[in-house]
Amino acid sequence: MLSVGATSLSPPQVAAGRPSIQRETGGADGSADAPTAAPATQLSEEEQRIVAQLKARDREVRAHEQAHKAVGGRYAGAISYEYDRGPDGKAYAVAGEVPIDASPVADNPKATIAKMEIVIAAALAPVEPSAQDRAVARQAQSTKIEAETELRAQRREERFAARPDSLNGILLDRFEDAKRGAPGAETNALEAFRAYAQQIARAPAEIAQFAGVTGGGLRFGGILV
Helix, strand or coil: CEEECCCCCCCCCCCCCCCCCEEEEECCCCCCCCCCCCCHHHCCHHHHHHHHHHHHHHHHHHHHHHHHHHHHHHHECCCEEEEEECCCCCEEEEEEEEEECCCCCCCCHHHHHHHHHHHHHHHCCCCCCCHHHHHHHHHHHHHHHHHHHHHHHHHHHHHHHCCCCCHHHHHHHHHHHHHHCCCCHHHHHHHHHHHHHHHHHHCCHHHHHHHCCECCECEECCEEC
């Protein structure tokens, strides 16, 4: 389970002689237990400036985490926030995170690809993704690429398996004959391999890769065909 979210910022500096801002943690409801707020008229100009900064940061953090949550859907967990208590006695969100499930789907590369696309979109959903958000997106992209490679391999195998009467199937039959020592089977198998190599040479590169053909041709029993 990975986490995406807004990075914590240092609390705004308060005027000399004033109490420091208290940092707290809390849930998604956004309300750490706070004492009664001091009336704005009792705050100095510096304290009012700090409160304004905290309010702006609170809005930014909540929008950031909600973006992750909305796009992540079922793969995103509950939002958690980190709070600073301002000179007015109120708690303001200054950082947050959303746990997100970025694990691959077991034995299902197609589902893994779809899942990673959601994870990537969720990680990069905020207007300004954090460094952690981008790291999660990169990891999900890597997982997606691995799944795409696995899916292509599966589909190649399925295509070849679905054509038992093709040249590939004939080739395998003749090769089995050769292993059993049937009369003339070795010659027939070699001819089949040569024909197969010619077909592969005209086929897309991905089929050639699947068949194990190199630039020097196809080898059968130590013979280059």
